[in-house]
Amino acid sequence: MRFSQHRWLGYAVHYLVALAICVGTGATGWWAAQHRAATDLSANARHSLVAASVQALAALSDPVVVSAYVSPKHQARAQITDLVARYQLQRPTLKLKFIDPTLIDRRISAIDDGELTISQGGRTEHVARYTEEAFTNALLRLLQRDQKFIAFVTGHGERSPLRPANFDLSHWYEVLKGRGYQVQEVNLTETPVPDNTSLLVIASPQLDYLPGEAKLVADFVAAGGALLWLVEPDQPASFESLARTIGFERLPATVIDPVTQALGIDNPAIALVTKYPSHPALTGSNAASMFPFATPVHERAPPGWHAARILETGTKAWGETGPMTGNVGFDEATDFPGPLPLAIALTRRHSGAEQRVVVIGDGDFLSNTYIGNGGNQDLGTHIVDWLATNETMIRIETRIAPDVRLELTRWQQAVIGFGFLLVLPAALALNGLLIGWRRRRA
Numbered sequence: 001m002r003f004s005q006h007r008w009l010g011y012a013v014h015y016l017v018a019l020a021i022c023v024g025t026g027a028t029g030w031w032a033a034q035h036r037a038a039t040d041l042s043a044n045a046r047h048s049l050v051a052a053s054v055q056a057l058a059a060l061s062d063p064v065v066v067s068a069y070v071s072p073k074h075q076a077r078a079q080i081t082d083l084v085a086r087y088q089l090q091r092p093t094l095k096l097k098f099i100d101p102t103l104i105d106r107r108i109s110a111i112d113d114g115e116l117t118i119s120q121g122g123r124t125e126h127v128a129r130y131t132e133e134a135f136t137n138a139l140l141r142l143l144q145r146d147q148k149f150i151a152f153v154t155g156h157g158e159r160s161p162l163r164p165a166n167f168d169l170s171h172w173y174e175v176l177k178g179r180g181y182q183v184q185e186v187n188l189t190e191t192p193v194p195d196n197t198s199l200l201v202i203a204s205p206q207l208d209y210l211p212g213e214a215k216l217v218a219d220f221v222a223a224g225g226a227l228l229w230l231v232e233p234d235q236p237a238s239f240e241s242l243a244r245t246i247g248f249e250r251l252p253a254t255v256i257d258p259v260t261q262a263l264g265i266d267n268p269a270i271a272l273v274t275k276y277p278s279h280p281a282l283t284g285s286n287a288a289s290m291f292p293f294a295t296p297v298h299e300r301a302p303p304g305w306h307a308a309r310i311l312e313t314g315t316k317a318w319g320e321t322g323p324m325t326g327n328v329g330f331d332e333a334t335d336f337p338g339p340l341p342l343a344i345a346l347t348r349r350h351s352g353a354e355q356r357v358v359v360i361g362d363g364d365f366l367s368n369t370y371i372g373n374g375g376n377q378d379l380g381t382h383i384v385d386w387l388a389t390n391e392t393m394i395r396i397e398t399r400i401a402p403d404v405r406l407e408l409t410r411w412q413q414a415v416i417g418f419g420f421l422l423v424l425p426a427a428l429a430l431n432g433l434l435i436g437w438r439r440r441r442a
Contacts, residue, residue: 049086052397053132056139057091059392060120064094069101069115076114079130087135118142133400137178140396144180148198148388153217154185157206159230159363161185166369169203175381175398181388188213193220198388202229204363208238218245221357224350226387230363233295247305247346248359251296253319253336255361256328260290269293269324271313271342271362279310281345281358281386283394287375294362295319296340304348311343311360356387 049057057064068080077098084096101113116127118138125138152161152169161173161183173183186193188209193200193216200220209217221227227246233254243249257271265272271291276282289311296319299307319336320328330337346357364370366380378398385393 049090049132049136050397050400052400053087053136053139054090055396056136056143057087057094059143059396060139062093064091064118064120066094066096067117067119068096068098069104069113069117070098071100071102071113072098074114076130080116083130083132083135086132133178136400140178140393141180143392143396144390147182147196148180148390149182149184149194149196150176150199150201150384150388151184151186151193151197152201152203153188153205155187155189156209157204159203159367161203164368167367169366169368169371171368171371172366172377172380175377176384178400179381179385179393179398181384188216192216193225197225199226199228199384202227203366204230204232205235205239208236209242214239214242217242221246221355224353224355226355226389227357228384228387229357229359230366231295231297231359231361232363233293235295243359244300245302246357246359247299247301247307248344249298249300250361251298251319251336251340253296253321254324255291255294255296255313255317255340255342256320256330257313257317259314259316265290267292268328271317273311273313273342277308277310279308279345280391280394281310281383282379284382284385284397285375285379287378289375289379290365290370290373291342291362292364292370294342294364296336296342297344297359297361298341299344299346301346305346306348308345308347309341309343310345310358312339312341315339354389356389358383358387 066084068077068084070077070080081096084094088094088096101115116130118125118127118135120142123142125141127134127138152158154160160168161170161176162168162185164170176183184194186197189212197220200217202217217227229246229248231243231250233252235250240250254269255271256268258268260270260272261268263272269292271294272288273291274288276285291311299309301307315338317338317340318330319338319340320330321334321336322328322331342362343358343360346359348355360383365373365376371377371380381398382394385391
């Protein structure tokens with residue numbers, strides 16, 4: 001009798017434990033359905049936001065609302081939830097709401113199924129793809145309170161923001177566009193600088209300007225416009241007059257930096273900048289920058305302007321005035337000793353605001369060939385942020401890593417599943433039968 005009581009007591013304990021496990025599992029599932037939490041334990045935090053995303057999110061004030069116009073059975077619903085959850089880890093107050101587009105009056109709204117929007121401060125931006133890059137770019141556009149237009153002068157062999165050649169600037173254009181800038185080309189022989197231009201860019205012209213074109217640029221700066229001028233060693237001599245009007249002088253030399261050879265860079269005509277002075281345009285720049293075939297530029301500030309050197313070479317660099325062939329060495333009689341200024345910033349008070357001009361003795365560092373090296377992309381973009389009086393953006397990095405998630409369609413999932421569950425086991429079984437048959441024949 002005592003044995004029977006112990007047995008039934010054991011059964012009761014087992015049942016209670018099982019019941020507790022079931023209740024606990026159910027409660028955990030209910031809580032997980034009502035609340036969302038996540039921790040990234042992957043190598044190198046591959047599922048966490050990059051610095052640029054965190055910085056952009058921090059720069060926005062509350063409330064930030066994400067609206068996902070997806071039907072209840074839309075296949076992207078889970079993908080959107082996972083994407084937004086990564087941002088909610090950084091900003092718990094960020095709200096995500098799902099809206100069934102079939103319940104929206106199409107006569108009032110043109111929202112389509114699957115569309116994603118981000119709203120903050122009475123402004124709304126649309127997200128084209130469910131990726132971190134697209135989402136963060138939308139946040140950056142929300143930070144642009146005023147529309148900023150950048151005009152690139154064209155018609156003289158300049159580097160183009162629209163062409164994909166190695167010499168051109170199409171990669172940089174994509175970065176600027178992602179940050180909310182409106183970029184266009186302007187031919188000064190056909191039209192003057194548009195009135196809404198926030199920044200005029202002269203990117204390494206190869207041919208002379210007509211006198212009327214040079215006057216349009218000078219008038220734009222005289223009226224308070226911001227200018228970025230990328231200078232080259234072989235710039236036409238006719239630009240010297242316009243350069244003096246703007247406030248700088250190009251030295252007739254190509255920068256040689258022997259330090260780069262010690263770092264494994266074979267070309268000594270690539271200057272390396274590793275230290276940045278304290279200047280607002282360089283707030284977000286900290287990585288080393290590379291300047292291929294650069295030319296020194298000296299400040300010649302007109303009355304009322306203040307000039308500051310913002311980029312300089314090391315002391316071992318020099319300005320080579322001779323031909324770039326054979327063994328190139330420093331000649332005290334003809335060459336310019338380092339350190340040499342590579343970029344200058346000119347400022348003055350105009351109509352109650354600060355007017356800004358930057359001249360850089362190189363355009364290659366932002367070209368499609370070199371923009372990905374070191375801190376080139378961040379440096380060029382932050383200088384534009386400063387010139388366009390976009391101080392909030394200067395602290396935000398420009399590199400947004402593409403999502404590492406592998407997204408498969410249903411038929412791709414079916415092919416992989418069929419292969420692993422049926423084809424691969426069948427192949428292994430067939431191989432085993434073949435080996436057994438050969439052994440029996442031996």
